[in-house]
Structure formats: structure tokens, C-alpha cells
Amino acid sequence: MVADPPMDTLRRILPDLPPRLRQAGQFLADHGFDAATRSMRGLAAAAGANPATFTRLAQALGYAGWDGLRDALIESQRAADPIAPFSGRAQHAPDNLTSAMLQADLAGLSRLDPASIDTAAKALHSAERVWVAGFRSCRAVATLLHYQLRLFRPDTTRLVGGTGPEDLDIGSFHPTDAVVVIGFAPYSRASVTTAREARAAACTLIALADTPAAPMAEGAHHFLRFDAAGGPGFFPSLTGAIAMAQALSSATFALGGQAALTRLRETEARLAAHSQYVSGP
Amino acid sequence: MVADPPMDTLRRILPDLPPRLRQAGQFLADHGFDAATRSMRGLAAAAGANPATFTRLAQALGYAGWDGLRDALIESQRAADPIAPFSGRAQHAPDNLTSAMLQADLAGLSRLDPASIDTAAKALHSAERVWVAGFRSCRAVATLLHYQLRLFRPDTTRLVGGTGPEDLDIGSFHPTDAVVVIGFAPYSRASVTTAREARAAACTLIALADTPAAPMAEGAHHFLRFDAAGGPGFFPSLTGAIAMAQALSSATFALGGQAALTRLRETEARLAAHSQYVSGP
DNA sequence: GCGACCATGATTCATATGTATCGTTCGTTC
DNA sequence: GAACGAACGATACATATGAATCATGGTCGC
Numbered sequence: 244m245v246a247d248p249p250m251d252t253l254r255r256i257l258p259d260l261p262p263r264l265r266q267a268g269q270f271l272a273d274h275g276f277d278a279a280t281r282s283m284r285g286l287a288a289a290a291g292a293n294p295a296t297f298t299r300l301a302q303a304l305g306y307a308g309w310d311g312l313r314d315a316l317i318e319s320q321r322a323a324d325p326i327a328p329f330s331g332r333a334q335h336a337p338d339n340l341t342s343a344m345l346q347a348d349l350a351g352l353s354r355l356d357p358a359s360i361d362t363a364a365k366a367l368h369s370a371e372r373v374w375v376a377g378f379r380s381c382r383a384v385a386t387l388l389h390y391q392l393r394l395f396r397p398d399t400t401r402l403v404g405g406t407g408p409e410d411l412d413i414g415s416f417h418p419t420d421a422v423v424v425i426g427f428a429p430y431s432r433a434s435v436t437t438a439r440e441a442r443a444a445a446c447t448l449i450a451l452a453d454t455p456a457a458p459m460a461e462g463a464h465h466f467l468r469f470d471a472a473g474g475p476g477f478f479p480s481l482t483g484a485i486a487m488a489q490a491l492s493s494a495t496f497a498l499g500g501q502a503a504l505t506r507l508r509e510t511e512a513r514l515a516a517h518s519q520y521v522s523g524p
Numbered sequence: 525m526v527a528d529p530p531m532d533t534l535r536r537i538l539p540d541l542p543p544r545l546r547q548a549g550q551f552l553a554d555h556g557f558d559a560a561t562r563s564m565r566g567l568a569a570a571a572g573a574n575p576a577t578f579t580r581l582a583q584a585l586g587y588a589g590w591d592g593l594r595d596a597l598i599e600s601q602r603a604a605d606p607i608a609p610f611s612g613r614a615q616h617a618p619d620n621l622t623s624a625m626l627q628a629d630l631a632g633l634s635r636l637d638p639a640s641i642d643t644a645a646k647a648l649h650s651a652e653r654v655w656v657a658g659f660r661s662c663r664a665v666a667t668l669l670h671y672q673l674r675l676f677r678p679d680t681t682r683l684v685g686g687t688g689p690e691d692l693d694i695g696s697f698h699p700t701d702a703v704v705v706i707g708f709a710p711y712s713r714a715s716v717t718t719a720r721e722a723r724a725a726a727c728t729l730i731a732l733a734d735t736p737a738a739p740m741a742e743g744a745h746h747f748l749r750f751d752a753a754g755g756p757g758f759f760p761s762l763t764g765a766i767a768m769a770q771a772l773s774s775a776t777f778a779l780g781g782q783a784a785l786t787r788l789r790e791t792e793a794r795l796a797a798h799s800q801y802v803s804g805p
Numbered sequence: 806g807c808g809a810c811c812a813t814g815a816t817t818c819a820t821a822t823g824t825a826t827c828g829t830t831c832g833t834t835c
Numbered sequence: 836g837a838a839c840g841a842a843c844g845a846t847a848c849a850t851a852t853g854a855a856t857c858a859t860g861g862t863c864g865c
Contacts, residue, residue, distance in 0.1 A: 272736035342638040357623040383668035429801035493757040520710035
């Protein structure tokens, strides 16, 4: 009956719990490790709650008592974090696809080159307008970069193909523009076209790609490399590209100084005024 | 005096210990997690040793008693859990913002929980339809997850707000649907609404968020945690969320078996036929 | 051979721990 | 307004837990 991860069932019934039980449940959700190690009374003291509350919480979750819940927590955590105290973590090959993918992403991140990002940020900073282009799965990276840049450069940042077919956008490239193109093999036709047109228009071309031989990297002023393939996943990984795009926007923001900060505050105030956000938990 | 990691001092004095103490020490080294969670007597039973042996072992390590050793073990494991596994990497302080961001992303990735991703993938696999919802910067994550899922589930995957205002999408949630909501603080109003409606419609709710206390995690059947803040960047980081989304789609694909593979091949063939791609370098 | 010493197991005990129980409070319903 | 029940805190209790103590067996030195 309660063979699922206890944290999942906890979250499911959490909203329907009475106030103090929910408070205890919240604490448990935030401090799962303590729940597995400390005693029930110790937990209660840390949470500022009555010990009996945790017994009741366990029973509300379908366990016979706190011991049952605690055992389930221990079991789920043992699987979750294989601490492997002595043997290096790298030794035991990842047992399943998921952790293998995460591990590959980890390795991919560590291969990124910070220096190339910083010089590209300078180029973005000094460009009059910035175009961001990414298609198919790379569209996710492009939208994020575009979104973050717009937070402090709202009027001078455009997404290629953001407001319709990309033809018109490409046609309006200007020599003082910078164009960021993101792509990896197999390269979408649109991204290659965008890069070619950017070169033709004498823009500053910044390419985020998987290899210097990529079509969009040809003649690019800045080349930022990330690993897309190589992982065990069935699809290419965009984790490295995302990390690089974020670092790029942050570095560009840092170059913007006080002016950029002011514009960011304005944007945030505008979002808050339209109550786009709800208050935190 | 014994502020070092207990496992280190253990290993140091292990060879000089009397036979039974050494045997217990071996077991402790191999099952550090159990030592931190189970009771001393329980440990002794599992190790096939006398309970008193572990008290003596703790004293031999310089602790007042077993409780002292156990607390040290807990503390060292708590630290080892959330901090980066490649602790050597964290030592040399990053020289600039960019590499600091990448480093923070690296640490964030290592904190992801593969087990929770796998169980969520099962839920996606068995859902009739899958809705993906993310707004503002999380839209990037949502589009990528939607894109990858559509590669092998083209007809049963939808992006909330993908074809217009999200109201109509939200209204058509069905109990056999699964809804994936991505968000972090400050939480956009649309994402909270989507999660609430998903719950109301009795959908399977899968939340990707920065804390279990996030509004969209309330009552969620599956909760996948990632770190958004914490880095030195000016904007939250979506690297962890992207990595998790990709792992989620790959895991779901793997569950799909031959049928999913067939559909993926069909999609690829269709893209190639329309010559969306250019040949590689 | 024998006493001293250490390692180890068994026993015992004070304490910590989880839970059943009772009384109180608060909100709801008739 | 009375009656009811849920939620919660406080108390009491049976049990589990860790550690001190005692007892035993084996080893080393003389």
C-alpha cells in the first residue's frame, strides 16, 4: 500500500492536512535527511512542534507509526544518494540511464570554456542590437538567452523568428548588430541560413555549437563550444548550451554596470506591478 | 580533537585494532549509511557482532561513546550530500563571475535526484496525454521537454499556452492526463494556476521546482527538485531544470520500448524528408 | 607453572524513545 | 446556545537503546 517513495505520498496529501500536521510535514519535506537520522523527539524540537505530531503524521501517511515512516525514508534515501564512503564515486558505473545522463552532463559542463564566454560577452555588450537564433530543440536555449537579455536590454534584443517567419528578421540584420546562433549536428537549415546572412550583413557573429567545424561557426567572430552528443541519452543534451547561455547573459549584464542594473529593476518592478508573480511559499 | 571526518580516522587506526574491533570497523566502513541511520544494536545484528563492540570501537576512535561517533557520521554525510561530490573542485575559488556560475551549475547538477526522475518517468509513460507548463524563463525548459517528448509521442503531448492563451488548455485537463509544471521563486501566477487546475482535474501532477514548499509542488504526485538560485549569477539558473527535463524525457522514452523507437524514427524520417537539416561539416 | 593483562561475550541498569491516553480548545452543526 | 467532533498538547507507560560492569578465555612474560 505504501510502497511508493514516502516523500511523494507526503506531498500528495499535504494540502489536505490540518495545520500543525502540515507544518510538521513541511519540515519533514525540507529536512528529509534529519528525519532519517535524528530521533522523533529531536526532530520535533528542531521543528518546534510536539513529538506526538510526527506520530500522527506517520499514521496519516498510512504507516503504522513513526518507525514505519522512518524506515521508508531511510530506504528511499539509501537508493537516492549512494555516498560510497571510500571507493571513489567514479568507480561504480551508474546503474541506470538517468544517473548516467546526469553524470555525462556534469562532465560536459566541466569542459566549457569560461574565457570564450567572457570575450563573447564583451561583443554582446558593445553591440547596438542583439539577435538570438536557435531552432528545433535549440529554440529552448535561444528563448532563455533572449529572455534574460531582455530583462536589462528590453529594446535592443530580438529573437529570430520570434514574431513570425524568420525571413524578415534575417533581412534586417545591420552591421552594428550581434547575432547569436545556437546549433548542433544535425544542423537545422534555418540556423545555418541565419549565420550565413549574419556574416553577409557584416554582423558580429557568435556561434554556440558542438564543434568548430559546425556550419554556423564558419567565419564566426566568437565560438562557444558545448557538448551535445556523447551522453547515454537518446537525445542530444542541451545542458551545456543552457549553462553557457546563462553565463553569457550574466557576464553581459555585469558589463552593463549601473545602467543595466537600473533597467533590470525597472523590468522587475513592471512585472510585479502586473502581479505576474505570487508570493513565495 | 576528533573534528576530522570519522571515516578517515577509522581507516587510519583500522590495522592496529584487535580482530573483532577491526571486523566491526570494516563493516562500518562499508555501511556508513546504515551506521548513521540504524541503531547500534541493529547494526550489530546486521554485522553479526556484539553490540558492545561498537561502543568500544567508538571509544577507540576517540569519541565518548557510540552517540558521539554516530553524530559525527551524520554530520559528515549531511555535508557530503548537498555539497559537490568533486569537493576538490570547490576548493580553488573561481577567479571570475563566469567560471563561478559554471561551478555553481556543476554543484547544482550533482544534487539532482535520479530516483525521483525515474518514478516520474513511469507516471509520464502511463499517462494518456502529457501537458507541459512553464512560464517566463521556465518556458525554455517547458519547450524543450515538450519538443523531446513530441519526438516519440507526437499526438499526446501538449504545451500549455503553446497555441494561445493558456486558459483553454487548462480547461481541457482530463483525469488520465499527466501535467508537468516547472517553476521557481518568484512563482509566476500562470504556473500556480496550472498546477491548481491540474490537481482539481485529478491529473497526475509532476512538479519541477526549487523547493518542496513551492506552490506547484503542493499536492503533486511527483516532485523533482533543482537549484535555481544559489549561484553567483544575477539571474536564476535553469541548468539543473534542463538536465532534469532531458533525463525525464529520455527515461520516458526508454520505457516506451520498441513502439517509442519506431515513432522516433518516423519523426526523424519526416524531418529529413522536408530537408530541415543540412549535412554536417 | 603462574600471575598479569587484554580481548571478548553476557548481564544489568539508567535513560531515551515512540505511542496510547486523557483533557482542553476551537470550529461546526443543529 | 448546546452538542458534537476534530485537532492538539501534555502526561504516562512499555519498550528499545547505549554503556557500565562483571565474567571468561586466551596470551604473553617471567
